[in-house]
Amino acid sequence: MSATPVPVSAPVPEAIALKAGHVRWVVCALLFFATTINYVDRSVMGLLAPMLRNEIGWSDSGYGMISASFTLAYAIGFLFSGWFIDRVGTRAGYAIFLIVWSLAAAGHALAATAFGFGLARFALGLGESGNFPAAIKTVAEWFPRRERAFATGIFNAGSNVGAIVAPLVVPWLTITWSWRVAFAATGLVGLVWVFFWWPLYRKPAEHPTLTPAERAYIESDPPEPPIAIAWSKLLQHRQTWAFAVGKFLTDAIWWFYLFWFPLFMADTFKFDLKSIGLPLVTVYLLADVGSVGGGWLSSHLLKRGWTPNAARKTAMLVCAILILPVAMAPRVDSAWLAVWLVGIAAAAHQGFSANIFTITSDMFPKPAVGSVVGIGGFAGAMGGFIMNLGAGWFRENQGSYVTMFTIAGVVYLVALAAIHTLAPRLEPVRLRAEA
Numbered sequence: 001m002s003a004t005p006v007p008v009s010a011p012v013p014e015a016i017a018l019k020a021g022h023v024r025w026v027v028c029a030l031l032f033f034a035t036t037i038n039y040v041d042r043s044v045m046g047l048l049a050p051m052l053r054n055e056i057g058w059s060d061s062g063y064g065m066i067s068a069s070f071t072l073a074y075a076i077g078f079l080f081s082g083w084f085i086d087r088v089g090t091r092a093g094y095a096i097f098l099i100v101w102s103l104a105a106a107g108h109a110l111a112a113t114a115f116g117f118g119l120a121r122f123a124l125g126l127g128e129s130g131n132f133p134a135a136i137k138t139v140a141e142w143f144p145r146r147e148r149a150f151a152t153g154i155f156n157a158g159s160n161v162g163a164i165v166a167p168l169v170v171p172w173l174t175i176t177w178s179w180r181v182a183f184a185a186t187g188l189v190g191l192v193w194v195f196f197w198w199p200l201y202r203k204p205a206e207h208p209t210l211t212p213a214e215r216a217y218i219e220s221d222p223p224e225p226p227i228a229i230a231w232s233k234l235l236q237h238r239q240t241w242a243f244a245v246g247k248f249l250t251d252a253i254w255w256f257y258l259f260w261f262p263l264f265m266a267d268t269f270k271f272d273l274k275s276i277g278l279p280l281v282t283v284y285l286l287a288d289v290g291s292v293g294g295g296w297l298s299s300h301l302l303k304r305g306w307t308p309n310a311a312r313k314t315a316m317l318v319c320a321i322l323i324l325p326v327a328m329a330p331r332v333d334s335a336w337l338a339v340w341l342v343g344i345a346a347a348a349h350q351g352f353s354a355n356i357f358t359i360t361s362d363m364f365p366k367p368a369v370g371s372v373v374g375i376g377g378f379a380g381a382m383g384g385f386i387m388n389l390g391a392g393w394f395r396e397n398q399g400s401y402v403t404m405f406t407i408a409g410v411v412y413l414v415a416l417a418a419i420h421t422l423a424p425r426l427e428p429v430r431l432r433a434e435a
Contacts, residue, residue, distance in 0.1 A: 064392020
């Protein structure tokens with residue numbers, strides 16, 4: 001008796017992906033544009049800070065407190081944004097948060113004192129806290145596990161594109177009209193995104209134009225039962241703390257680059273609003289490459305048979321090593337050497353970030369991802385809160401940025417060590433539904 005023949009044409013997952021369709025990538029594009037808008041809105045203040053410091057009259061420590069008000073509100077927002085999005089869904093939740101932050105960003109145009117800017121930053125932080133929990137949850141809903149790191153890297157690249165667009169647009173708006181117009185115009189752009197998101201977005205099971213082949217590919221991972229998990233239960237798992245500690249340590253550095261790099265260039269190398277654009281574009285173009293590259297690296301290693309644990313952590317280790325030289329940025333004499341040191345560090349940060357976000361969907365079921373990202377986002381924003389206050393204090397009392405850049409250089413190796421200690425194998429968490 002001959003053996004039953006095995007069809008030789010059975011498609012491999014990559015072949016299925018090519019034939020399935022592209023709706024999931026349209027969804028990813030929406031996430032990319034939302035994240036771009038998010039970073040344009042939060043970047044305007046840093047760009048205008050050297051000019052506003054003179055016009056409004058705040059000190060370095062005062063600017064640190066204004067910046068810290070954003071990160072404090074961002075942290076508070078993360079206490080409920082992930083939970084809220086898990087409960088109401090990404091379609092409504094994302095739209096609500098984006099409307100709130102767009103109005104808050106435009107509201108900066110009404111500020112006239114340091115206190116007024118602090119209030120506007122606080123409102124912006126609350127609104128912007130919803131972006132990443134919603135985006136990460138959308139990726140978990142729309143992409144199989146093998147594509148999530150790459151999709152995360154793509155939408156996360158929007159943060160760098162936003163940081164590139166801002167120095168190209170904001171100086172022109174400010175010089176042509178005023179800094180108030182710059183805040184108002186960039187803030188209200190977010191409302192346009194909502195008009196695209198609301199009619200286009202549905203869950204895969206409800207999407208009218210999704211082909212059966214693409215839906216099957218999206219759902220090709222083992223099924224996960226619907227569950228509702230309290231934060232108190234999530235905090236009992238070391239995997240939650242691995243993500244939270246990693247975000248606390250590394251997000252602080254990104255906040256430092258975002259809010260203090262223009263001031264660093266102005267104070268150290270005498271750059272102004274007209275000349276800061278090209279250095280910022282250089283830094284964030286490099287960061288854009290790093291975001292996609294870091295996600296691609298771990299996804300590539302997975303396709304070569306590496307475990308998620310080995311692939312994610314190897315990619316993060318490569319990024320952490322590339323960041324070390326940024327400690328020399330305030331010690332060099334060449335402005336453009338400092339720009340390249342910060343740019344490479346920013347690229348590696350984004351590669352690290354793409355992978356640290358992805359380990360949430362490696363370790364947690366889809367219904368809990370938004371809440372876990374919310375917990376980690378809270379920790380990261382609190383790290384930014386401390387970093388902004390510290391940057392203002394060190395700048396005012398030491399007269400330099402040496403301490404802050406030294407911290408920025410070494411903290412990623414510390415973060416990776418903490419992640420590995422708390423989650424040595426990135427084991428999936430087994431969660432039970434609440435009654």
